[in-house]
Amino acid sequence: MRTETAPTITRLDYKPYPYRLPAVELLFDLDPAQTTVRATLQFERAGSQGDALILNGEDLELLSLVLDGKPLSSDEYELADSTLTLYPEQARFTLEITSLCRPADNSSLMGLYVSGDQLFTQCEAEGFRRITWFPDRPDVMARYRVHLRADKKRYPLLLSNGNLVAQQDLSEGRHEAIWEDPHLKPSYLFALVAGDFECREHTLTTRSGRSALLQVYSDRGSGAKTAWALDCLARSVRWDEQRFGLALDLDRFMVVAARDFNMGAMENKGLNIFNSAYVLADKDTATDAAYRAIEAVIGHEYFHNWTGNRVTCRDWFQLSLKEGLTVFRDQEFSADMLAQGLEGTEAVSARAVKRIDDVTTLRIAQFPEDAGPMAHPIRPESYQEIGNFYTATVYEKGAEVVRMQHTLLGEAGFRAGLDEYFRRHDGQAVTCDDFVSAMESVYSQRNPGKDLQVFRRWYNQAGTPRVTVTLSWNQATQTCSITLRQRCAPAGIEKLQDPPVAKPPLHIPFALGLLGRDGRSLALSHEGKSAETVLLELTEAQQTWTFENIPEAPVPSLLRNFSAPVMVEFDRPDADLALLAQHDTDPFARWEAGRELASRQLLKMVSAGASQSTVDPLFIDTWRSLLQDDNITDAYKARVLSLPSEKELLEKTEPLDPLGAVRACRELRGALGKQLAPLWQKTYQSTLAQAGSEYSPDPVSAGKRALKNLALSYLMAGGAEFGRLAREQYYGAGNMTDRMGALSALMHYSAESERAAALEHFYQQWQQDPLVMDKWFSLQATAPDATVETMRSLMLHPAFSLRNPNRARALIFQFCMNNLQGIHNVQGYDFWADQVLALNSLNPEVAARLARAFDNWARFAEPQRSGMRAALEQVQQHPELSRNVAEIISKALKI
The missing domain is CATH 1.10.390.10 (Neutral Protease Domain 2)
Known part of the structure; x- marks a missing residue:
C-alpha cells in the first residue's frame, strides 16, 4: 500500500506547546533486542484548561501509563500510530510512561540504534520520539536526569548528557550510571552511548580558572588516532573564549566516534556523537583535507554549545x-x-x-x-x-x-x-x-x-540574486561612477506562479576596489574615509556611487572577499581578468578573476564540441605567471591554479551539458599540462625537495603537498611519460595525502594494468581500516572509466554494505553525484533509481539525500533530460515510498 503523503507543516501555523516540562527523569534498561524506557515527566499547564497533551512516538510499544500514581486504562487515553493523547484536568501532574523500543531493528539510525557492538542515539530532528513518548519539539526545554542500566561486561561504559553524579554495580552482572544535565535542553539534544571504548582525555583550564575535562572516545584499537581530534577540541574551547567570550559551561565535554552515523556529527549537550570519519586521523590513514575537516566539524559541534544549545x-x-x-x-x-x-x-x-x-x-x-x-x-x-x-x-x-x-x-x-x-x-x-x-x-x-x-x-527569499555592474569613467572630471542593479528570478515553486511574484530588493553589502592599468590599487574616498576597498550597501533595485580623483579608466575588483552570496554580471574583456588574476591585492578577488578566465576558456571548449579548440595564449600566459609568482603561498597557489571542477562548469552551461563539461575539463587540463610541463616539473621537484621527513598537518606543510600533487596531476594529464613520478610517489609515500594524490593521478591518467596493480596494493595495505576503504571505493566510483557494471561489481565486494552510510556515500553517492560521465546515461539513471529504492527501505533519510541527485533534471539537454525524468517517475511509482523520498521526488517532478 502506498505511503500516505505527509501533511505540509507551515511556519505561520506555529503555536506554543500548551504545557511546560520543567523536569524529565529517564530510566533505561539497555538491551539491543529490546530496551525498556521509563520516562517520568513533570508537566505544568501553560495553556487553557482542557488543552490536549499530545506526545509523539514512533515504532514504540507502550507498556504502561501512570498519571500521578494512578495507572491509566486504555479508555483514558488515545493511542495512534504516532501520537499519544491525554486530557489531564490537573494544572500540575506527573506522567510515568513505560515503553519498549528495539535498537537492533532500527536501520534508520534515528533514535536508539546499534552500531557494531555499541548503542548510540541520534535525536535531531525528530528521533527522540523513537525512544519514548514525548513532546518532541525544540521549544519544550527541560532538565534531564538519566539512569542507564546494562550488562557491565557488554556495555562497560554508560554515557549521557551533563555530569556523572553516581554509578554502582547491580545484581546479575549489571551496573548503573546516573547522569544529570544542569542546563535546560530540548529532546533533540538528548544523547546516550553504551559500549566498550578507548578514551583520550585532557584537563583544560578556562580563562575563569575553572577546570574542565575533555574526552574523546573511540573503538578499541583506534585510540592512537584521536590525538588530533582532542587537540582540535581544546583549540575550539580556547578560540571561542578568546574570539567571542563564550566559555565551556560544563565540568566535562565528551566526543564519541560512531561507525554508523547518518550525518557528520551531532551537538548533543556535552556529549557530541560523531561519525568516526570526523574523529580518527593519523598520517598513514588520513589526508590533509581529512585533518582540516575534523578540525572544522569538531569546532562546529563544540560552538553549538552556545549557538544552538544555550540558545536553541x-x-x-x-x-x-x-x-x-x-x-x-x-x-x-x-x-x-x-x-x-x-x-x-x-x-x-x-x-x-x-x-x-x-x-x-x-x-x-x-x-x-x-x-x-x-x-x-x-x-x-x-x-x-x-x-x-x-x-x-x-x-x-x-x-x-x-x-x-x-x-x-x-x-x-x-x-x-x-x-x-x-x-x-x-x-x-x-x-x-x-x-x-x-x-x-x-x-x-x-x-x-x-x-x-x-x-x-x-x-524570506529563495533564489540567488544577480547584481549587474555598470562602470563609467569621466576623463574630464576624473571621476568613476559605479551603478549596481539587483534582481532575483523566481525560484522553486515560485516558477509555477502566473504571473510571477516580483521580489523586493535585498540589502547587499558589496565590497569593491579599483586597479590602475599597471595593476596598482587606487585609493577610494567613501563616507569620509580613504581606502583600497569600500563597502557599498545596496538596498534598492538600483543605486549609483561616484568616486573622485580617479586619473585613468580603472579595472574594477568586484565583490571582494565574496561579501554577499550573489552572482555578479559585468561585461569585461579577458585582458582585465588576466590583470586582476596577476595583481589584485584582494586574494579572493584575484582567485575569482582567474576562475572566470578559466571558465570562459572551458565554455569555449564545450561549445566547440569534439573538435579540439585552441587554448587562448592569454590564458596560458596568465597561468604561467601565477605558477612563477614567488610572492604567493603554496596553499593559495594550489587554489589559484586549480581549474573549475566538472560540476562547477556544468552549472555554467545552458542547457546543462554534463558530457561536454567532462570533455572540456579534460582537454584544458591536458593542454595546461603539456604547454607548462617544464614549470610543473620544476614546481613538483621544488615542493618535493622542501618536504620534511616528518609529516605534519600544519597549513604550510599541507600547502606544499597540495601544490605538489596539483603539479603531478597536471603532468599526468599532459602526458603518460610522467607516470613514473606518480608510481614512485604512490609506492614511496610516507603519508596518506601523497599516497592518495598519486593514486588519484594514476586512476585518471595511467594504463588499466597500472591502475589495477595500485588499487590491489592499496586494498591489501588497508583492508582492515574502514575509513581508508571508503577512499578505495570512492576512487573507483569517480574514475573516468567507471560504469554501472563497475558499481554493481563493487557492491558485491565483501567490504561493501549499503546499511553503512559512510560506505554508501563512498560508492553510490560518489558515482551518482560526482561522476558525470558514468551516471549520465540510461543505465546510470536506472542504477540511481535502484539504489534510492534500496536505501528507501533501510534508511529513508540517506535515501532522500541520494534522491536529490537529479533535482535539476529539467535544466539538462536531451537525452539526459528525458532519461532522468523517467528515472524519477520510476521511483515515484514505488508502492511503499518513504515520506522523505516522496517529498523530494514529487517536488522535482512538479517543475
Missing part, C-alpha cells in the same frame, strides 16, 4: 538560526587556525584559502539548489519532512547571511550584537528574527537613521 530554535523553520550561525563560526575558526603563526600577506592569504574553499562549496551545492525545485529561503515557509531541510541553503547560505551581518557591523559590532543576543535569550528557544533584532540594535546605534529591515528579506 523555537521551531524547525528556524534551523538556520543555529546552523547558519555556527557554520559561520566554524569557518572563522578554521580560517584563524590556517593563519595561526603567520603574519602580513601570508596570514591574509591563508585565510583566503578557507574563504575560497567555502565559496566553492556554496557554488557547487547551494547555487544549484537555489536554481532547482527544492529552492527555499534559509528560513523555509513549509515542509513535509524536516529531515529534507538540512540543506546547503540552511547551512552554507545561512552562514553567508550571518557573514553579511558581520561585514555590515564589523568585528567589534558583530561581537557586541552576539553579546546582546545571549543577554536577551540565554536558555530560550527563539527565532531568526530575534537574532537579527540583536544585531540591528548595534547596527542602528552605529549607523543613526539606518536599520536592518530590508536585510531581513534574506530570510
